[in-house]
Amino acid sequence: MTELLNKCRADAEAHALAEHPREAVGLVIASRGKPRYVPCRNQSEELDHFILHPEDYAAAEDEGDIVAVVHSHPDASPEPSLHDIASHAASRMAWWIVGLRDGVATWHEMSAAGEMPLEGRVFVHGAIDCYTLIRDYYRQARGIHLLDFYRQDDWWHKGGNLYLENFEKAGFVATYTPRNGDVVLMAIGSPTPCHGAIWLDGDVLLHHLYGRLSCREVYGAAYRERTTHFLTYRG
Ligand SMILES: [Zn+2]
Structure with missing residues (x-):
C-alpha cells in the first residue's frame, strides 16, 4: 500500500518535472482500493x-x-x-502539493476537510482500520455510536479473537442472511474472523482491508468463502 502511494508520488514528481516551469496537476484515484496517479491537463494560462x-x-x-x-x-x-x-477547504478533498527545487521534491499533504470519507482511507492499524470504518458507517449512516476496542497490531496472529469476543458487547447478534448495513465477518489470512465489512444492498461490501484503501466492491466468491458470520445490530 505504502509502495503504491509512493509510486503515485514518484509519478507525480516526474509529471511535475515534465511540466516545469508550469504547475502540473493530477489526481490520485483508486479502483478496488488500489491507488494510482493520473496526470491531468492544466488549463491555466498563468504560471x-x-x-x-x-x-x-x-x-x-x-x-x-x-x-x-x-x-x-x-x-x-x-x-x-x-x-x-481556500480551494482545498471548498473541495472537501485531500490535496497533495509537491514543491520542486533544484530537482528535489518535497511534499505537503492536506487531508479532506471535515469528517473522513468512508472510501479511500489509508489503513493504519488500530486507528484507521476495518473496525474504524464500521464505527464511522454506523455513526454517519445510522446515528449509532459503537463501542471502541483497543487493538494491537496483528492481533489475529497472536491468538486474539476480537470480533468474536466483542460483537455481543457492541450490540450485535448473529443472523443467517445479511440486510443493508449488517456486518460480515471474514477470516482472511487467519484462522479467526479478523476482518469486518458492511454489507450493502446490491450485494456490495464497504470495507477496509489491511494494505488497501477502504472501498466498496462486489461481495464475490473469494469473500463468501471466507465469511464466518453475519451480524445485525440490536442495540
Ligand atoms: Zn499551489
Whole structure:
C-alpha cells in the first residue's frame, strides 16, 4: 500500500518535472482500493496557478474513487498558497502539493476537510482500520455510536479473537442472511474472523482491508468463502 502511494508520488514528481516551469496537476484515484496517479491537463494560462481540466476530472472519476488532488509548485516550497488553502477547504478533498527545487521534491499533504470519507482511507492499524470504518458507517449512516476496542497490531496472529469476543458487547447478534448495513465477518489470512465489512444492498461490501484503501466492491466468491458470520445490530 505504502509502495503504491509512493509510486503515485514518484509519478507525480516526474509529471511535475515534465511540466516545469508550469504547475502540473493530477489526481490520485483508486479502483478496488488500489491507488494510482493520473496526470491531468492544466488549463491555466498563468504560471503559478492551475485549473484542472474538467474533462480529465470526469474521466478519472469514471475510473475510480478520487483520493487526492495533486499539483506542483515549480521552484518553490510545497507550502499551500492562500488560494490553495481556500480551494482545498471548498473541495472537501485531500490535496497533495509537491514543491520542486533544484530537482528535489518535497511534499505537503492536506487531508479532506471535515469528517473522513468512508472510501479511500489509508489503513493504519488500530486507528484507521476495518473496525474504524464500521464505527464511522454506523455513526454517519445510522446515528449509532459503537463501542471502541483497543487493538494491537496483528492481533489475529497472536491468538486474539476480537470480533468474536466483542460483537455481543457492541450490540450485535448473529443472523443467517445479511440486510443493508449488517456486518460480515471474514477470516482472511487467519484462522479467526479478523476482518469486518458492511454489507450493502446490491450485494456490495464497504470495507477496509489491511494494505488497501477502504472501498466498496462486489461481495464475490473469494469473500463468501471466507465469511464466518453475519451480524445485525440490536442495540
Ligand atoms: Zn499551489
